[in-house]
Amino acid sequence: MRRICSTTLRILALVAAVLSGGLASPAQADLLTPVSVVVRSYEALTDWDHRALWPCCLQRRFEAEGMRYVEIGVRLDVPWSDDLTSVRVTEKDILVELPDGSTLETFGRMTYAGRFRTSQPRLWAIKPKNWPEQDSDAYVAPVFQIPEEITSVVLKIGDLFETVIEIPEPTDMDHPADFARFEILGHRRFDGFKRDGSGTHIQRSWELVLPDGFT
Amino acid sequence: MANNIFNEKTLSWRGTDFDLVDARGVTMGWVGERWSNTIHQEGVGTIGLGETEIVKLIWLVPEDLQEFRLLYSDREIGRL
Numbered sequence: 001m002r003r004i005c006s007t008t009l010r011i012l013a014l015v016a017a018v019l020s021g022g023l024a025s026p027a028q029a030d031l032l033t034p035v036s037v038v039v040r041s042y043e044a045l046t047d048w049d050h051r052a053l054w055p056c057c058l059q060r061r062f063e064a065e066g067m068r069y070v071e072i073g074v075r076l077d078v079p080w081s082d083d084l085t086s087v088r089v090t091e092k093d094i095l096v097e098l099p100d101g102s103t104l105e106t107f108g109r110m111t112y113a114g115r116f117r118t119s120q121p122r123l124w125a126i127k128p129k130n131w132p133e134q135d136s137d138a139y140v141a142p143v144f145q146i147p148e149e150i151t152s153v154v155l156k157i158g159d160l161f162e163t164v165i166e167i168p169e170p171t172d173m174d175h176p177a178d179f180a181r182f183e184i185l186g187h188r189r190f191d192g193f194k195r196d197g198s199g200t201h202i203q204r205s206w207e208l209v210l211p212d213g214f215t
Numbered sequence: 216m217a218n219n220i221f222n223e224k225t226l227s228w229r230g231t232d233f234d235l236v237d238a239r240g241v242t243m244g245w246v247g248e249r250w251s252n253t254i255h256q257e258g259v260g261t262i263g264l265g266e267t268e269i270v271k272l273i274w275l276v277p278e279d280l281q282e283f284r285l286l287y288s289d290r291e292i293g294r295l
Binding site: 137175178193211 | 219227229231237241271275289290292295
């Protein structure tokens with residue numbers, strides 16, 4: 001069903017592009033059509049940019065009085081053609097418009113469920129080599145810091161897409177460990193590690209040399 | 216349950232999502248993830264829902280420490 005709808009929308013978009021005087025180009029408004037738009041809001045966020053660099057379980061947490069953090073996960077269908085082979089929107093052009101007409105830039109992005117990063121989101125997609133046998137959608141999951149009294153905004157992704165977003169009540173963030181079951185199969189100690197170089201270009205062999213008293 | 220926001224059929228993780236701490240909670244030094252005949256510090260693993268993946272993780276630990284807790288994203292998932 002989704003495939004049929006997606007194909008139909010793509011054909012309609014191409015027809016509209018031709019009627020308007022030319023084939024689709026990345027600068028055309030409403031070029032992309034939504035496959036899914038998922039919105040969640042949070043009262044606080046944990047930063048996963050620093051998480052990998054810091055010792056367990058030090059966290060950087062974002063929380064601001066009177067503000068909410070709104071995650072908008074957008075998956076968009078692109079009407080690929082001979083002329084439209086890629087779409088790209090940088091973070092400066094991914095905005096929300098508030099009811100008073102002002103706009104907000106992104107606060108960060110979600111990489112995976114429950115994982116917020118302060119690095120900025122970008123929308124980027126390229127036409128698959130074997131299109132139309134294989135399709136490829138465009139994805140982005142920006143996070144915005146929005147005053148809590150705001151219940152509706154307009155998401156704008158460059159000139160390619162815009163839609164009204166109704167902001168839901170805040171929920172707790174997903175915990176990354178909720179998505180899998182873990183089992184320790186075993187462990188062992190060793191006092192070094194050697195890698196013998198291989199490959200057709202540069203061969204690098206190296207060895208881990210452990211400090212005294214460690215394994 | 217998938218953690219990929221845009222693909223309901225996959226789960227992704229990084230080796231750095233795991234932590235090894237001693238009984239007091241002190242973090243052991245992360246070395247990397249054993250992969251084939253080398254060690255990777257970066258990289259994202261992805262599997263389909265319902266699939267199983269064996270991950271070999273390496274930390275630098277003092278010789279005299281015997282008890283550790285393994286955490287995933289700050290949640291304890293096992294002891295060794």
